[in-house]
Amino acid sequence: MSPPPPPQHSSTAAGAVRHPRVLVTGSLGQLGSGLVKELRSMYGNENVVASDIRKAPDEFMATGPFVYADVMNYSMLERIVVDWRIDWVVHYSALLSAVAEKNPQLALSVNMTGFQNVLELAKVHRLRLYSPSTIGAFGPTTPKVNTPDLTIMRPNTIYGITKLHMELLGEYYREKFGVDFRSARYPGILSADTPPGGGTTDYAVDIFHHAIRHGHYDCFLSKDTRLPMMYLSDCIKGTVDHLTHPTPLPQTVYNIAAVSFTPEELASEIRKHLPNFTISYPDPKNPDFRQVIADSWPGSLDDSMARRDFGWKEQYGLQNMVKLMLDKIQAQVD
Numbered sequence: 001m002s003p004p005p006p007p008q009h010s011s012t013a014a015g016a017v018r019h020p021r022v023l024v025t026g027s028l029g030q031l032g033s034g035l036v037k038e039l040r041s042m043y044g045n046e047n048v049v050a051s052d053i054r055k056a057p058d059e060f061m062a063t064g065p066f067v068y069a070d071v072m073n074y075s076m077l078e079r080i081v082v083d084w085r086i087d088w089v090v091h092y093s094a095l096l097s098a099v100a101e102k103n104p105q106l107a108l109s110v111n112m113t114g115f116q117n118v119l120e121l122a123k124v125h126r127l128r129l130y131s132p133s134t135i136g137a138f139g140p141t142t143p144k145v146n147t148p149d150l151t152i153m154r155p156n157t158i159y160g161i162t163k164l165h166m167e168l169l170g171e172y173y174r175e176k177f178g179v180d181f182r183s184a185r186y187p188g189i190l191s192a193d194t195p196p197g198g199g200t201t202d203y204a205v206d207i208f209h210h211a212i213r214h215g216h217y218d219c220f221l222s223k224d225t226r227l228p229m230m231y232l233s234d235c236i237k238g239t240v241d242h243l244t245h246p247t248p249l250p251q252t253v254y255n256i257a258a259v260s261f262t263p264e265e266l267a268s269e270i271r272k273h274l275p276n277f278t279i280s281y282p283d284p285k286n287p288d289f290r291q292v293i294a295d296s297w298p299g300s301l302d303d304s305m306a307r308r309d310f311g312w313k314e315q316y317g318l319q320n321m322v323k324l325m326l327d328k329i330q331a332q333v334d
């Protein structure tokens with residue numbers, strides 16, 4: 001690995017400011033690539049080190065540093081933190097709900113050991129650490145409507161269990177060791193450019209590709225499964241605002257959400273643009289394994305604390321999000 005260039009500075013009325021150096025793990029995933037782009041535009045390409053265990057596409061290599069980082073390997077991570085003089089880590093490496101449920105052992109390693117490693121590094125090297133949680137951290141006994149930040153949390157999926165472990169351990173390190181740990185519970189994220197990676201909410205992205213390419217979608221969830229969702233650019237903005245908030249926030253973990261809908265409501269909105277679009281659902285007697293996961297999650301979140309504490313506010317609701325998704329995917333096909 002070549003040595004990093006000197007830190008980038010920018011001038012302000014008060015003098016020179018050194019930008020934070022940020023390491024993003026899992027940066028080739030649905031969220032990571034957008035966040036890396038945004039942070040590079042804010043802090044300079046050299047100050048944002050993207051990492052993953054796969055080869056990066058050319059645009060990553062062209063705009064800034066990219067390193068191999070196996071989050072299960074503590075000393076490898078520590079070397080990156082030291083060599084690149086990292087100040088903040090955004091930890092995106094994780095197995096999502098559906099993939100985790102198929103491979104619980106791997107989910108325990110990646111989601112729990114990986115998080116424990118970055119948390120310990122944050123303690124030792126005084127790093128700010130942002131790692132997202134999820135609606136999956138709730139469970140079947142959680143109140144389903146307008147679910148608050150603090151409520152019953154008894155997840156029954158391996159994904160949810162690993163994310164609740166993350167929330168609690170991060171909070172413990174914050175209180176016990178003063179680690180600046182921040183987290184938000186993400187809903188399902190929709191984006192046209194980067195595919196989601198094995199979640200239960202992935203139907204809400206797949207549906208657009210199928211609608212445009214085939215005019216039909218075989219949905220794996222039932223027509224009335226209501227889940228909280230958000231457009232990617234809102235998620236990135238909310239994450240950046242949370243990550244960069246200058247003063248300590250009263251809570252460690254916040255709900256953030258934008259819109260809630262069912263597959264049938266999404267299909268109806270798509271039909272306003274593509275009147276011939278059709279959708280089919282599984283036989284209720286033979287549900288997909290992801291139905292059980294979705295049924296254990298809230299249908300809507302109360303995110304008023306995030307709105308109050310770091311100004312969280314979405315730009316996209318169902319109508320403008322559907323239009324944007326269709327326009328973007330249509331442009332990819334043309």
Ligand code: AKB
Nearest residue numbers: 096097134199200201
């Ligand atoms: C998933 O479906 O697993 C994720 C999530 C809601 O955390 N998108």
